[in-house]
Amino acid sequence: MVEAMTRHNSEVDVYHFGQYKGLGSRHNVLHFGCSCKEIRINMAILHKYYYYLTADERLGELLTEMRDADKATEELEPLRGFFPESKLKTHIRTGPDWSAFCSNWTAEWERTQNEEYKDKVLVGMEMIKNLPMRLLSTPACGYDAKSSKLTHMDEPTTGEYHMMISFGAPQIWIEIADLLEDETWKDMIAEFGEFYMLSDDQKRKQTNGKLSDKCFSWPMFATGMAAYAAKRNQKLELAEKSWRLLIKELNEDTRKMISTNTINSWKRITEDSNVTTNCVSQWSINAIMCLELIGDMIPENLI
Numbered sequence: 001m002v003e004a005m006t007r008h009n010s011e012v013d014v015y016h017f018g019q020y021k022g023l024g025s026r027h028n029v030l031h032f033g034c035s036c037k038e039i040r041i042n043m044a045i046l047h048k049y050y051y052y053l054t055a056d057e058r059l060g061e062l063l064t065e066m067r068d069a070d071k072a073t074e075e076l077e078p079l080r081g082f083f084p085e086s087k088l089k090t091h092i093r094t095g096p097d098w099s100a101f102c103s104n105w106t107a108e109w110e111r112t113q114n115e116e117y118k119d120k121v122l123v124g125m126e127m128i129k130n131l132p133m134r135l136l137s138t139p140a141c142g143y144d145a146k147s148s149k150l151t152h153m154d155e156p157t158t159g160e161y162h163m164m165i166s167f168g169a170p171q172i173w174i175e176i177a178d179l180l181e182d183e184t185w186k187d188m189i190a191e192f193g194e195f196y197m198l199s200d201d202q203k204r205k206q207t208n209g210k211l212s213d214k215c216f217s218w219p220m221f222a223t224g225m226a227a228y229a230a231k232r233n234q235k236l237e238l239a240e241k242s243w244r245l246l247i248k249e250l251n252e253d254t255r256k257m258i259s260t261n262t263i264n265s266w267k268r269i270t271e272d273s274n275v276t277t278n279c280v281s282q283w284s285i286n287a288i289m290c291l292e293l294i295g296d297m298i299p300e301n302l303i
Contacts, residue, residue: 006050010062014042020076022069038078040167042066043100044107045175060111067108067117070101071145079140088142088151094135095169098124098143098150103172106179120148121176127152129184133207135173135192139164161196162218166282170225170289190232193225197241220249221282224289231293239297242290247302249283 012031014024024041027034044063051059079091092098102124105117127150131137139161142151170189177185195203200213216222223242230239263269 003050006047006059009041010047010059014066016065020072022066022072023076036078037072037076038097039069039073039100039104040096042069043103043168043172045103045168045172048107048110063104063107063111066104069104070143070148073097073143074145082140086142086153088153090143090145091140091153092143092150093139093164094128094141094150095139095164095173096167098141099169099172100167101148102176103168106172106176110179122180123148124150125176125180125182125185129188133211134188136161136195136207136211160214161216162221165192165225166221166278170228171285174228186232189225190229193222193227193229194233194235194238196222197226197238218282220245220279220286222286224286224293227286227290227293230297236297239294240299242294243298243302246283246287246290249279 009024015021015032015037020037022042023037023039025032025034026036026038026041044066047059048063050056051063073090073092077090077092078097079093083091102121105120108114108117109121128134128137131152138153141153143149144151173185173189176182177189195206195211196216196219198206203211203213203216223245226238226242229235230242261271263271
């Protein structure tokens with residue numbers, strides 16, 4: 001299944017030539033049917049493990065092809081609908097756009113030792129480190145593909161913070177922090193995860209009212225990052241909160257909502273409409289992260 005999905009995603013879900021080269025379609029009922037064209041559909045983290053395990057030459061070609069995919073955002077930027085009157089030409093999100101760029105650049109650096117692509121990662125990291133609230137400053141920023149530079153924007157927050165971390169950004173951020181042995185960046189990841197778990201009052205107090213629970217939906221989506229914070233800072237209370245959120249999502253709330261529907265087509269299907277791809281996949285990846293990071297910090301009598 002992994003091989004089939006890797007083949008399909010890397011070959012069929014993305015554009016390989018033309019003005020959208022390197023982009024994929026965000027919502028696909030029919031291929032390429034969605035106007036949302038984004039890098040994350042074609043980011044290296046989705047494909048490179050198969051390549052490293054098999055040395056498959058075609059995957060190697062595709063990893064090379066996607067290394068400069070960020071340039072496609074100058075042709076069709078992902079946030080064009082949010083900032084129609086902005087003076088900046090191109091707008092992206094630190095996650096999942098810039099994080100996807102980093103995934104592509106890191107893969108190229110790993111495979112070829114080309115320092116140019118490592119430097120592209122470092123340029124963005126340094127800019128984010130100097131923002132007023134670092135990774136928490138804003139989901140959106142300006143971007144120049146020629147210099148790989150990000151530009152801080154003072155415009156109101158675009159979207160919610162769960163969208164920053166729902167498409168591989170935490171895994172990519174952690175990977176580059178480890179590769180570069182960047183302790184500041186590791187602290188920033190932990191800072192993000194811990195902040196997500198604060199109460200609404202605490203969020204408002206720490207940011208002078210700029211951020212609140214309104215921007216931080218689906219806390220279960222951030223349990224992996226909270227686990228990272230708990231591990232790094234040895235905070236048992238934060239680890240317990242992460243585990244309780246995961247188990248609550250799996251047990252209490254979900255079981256109360258279960259109601260099956262019968263669909264009659266060429267074959268009768270009974271489905272639970274509350275089991276969604278988004279929630280199942282996010283729960284699973286966060287559970288994997290929690291087991292790895294705080295598997296030794298599970299509260300007693302939790303289940």
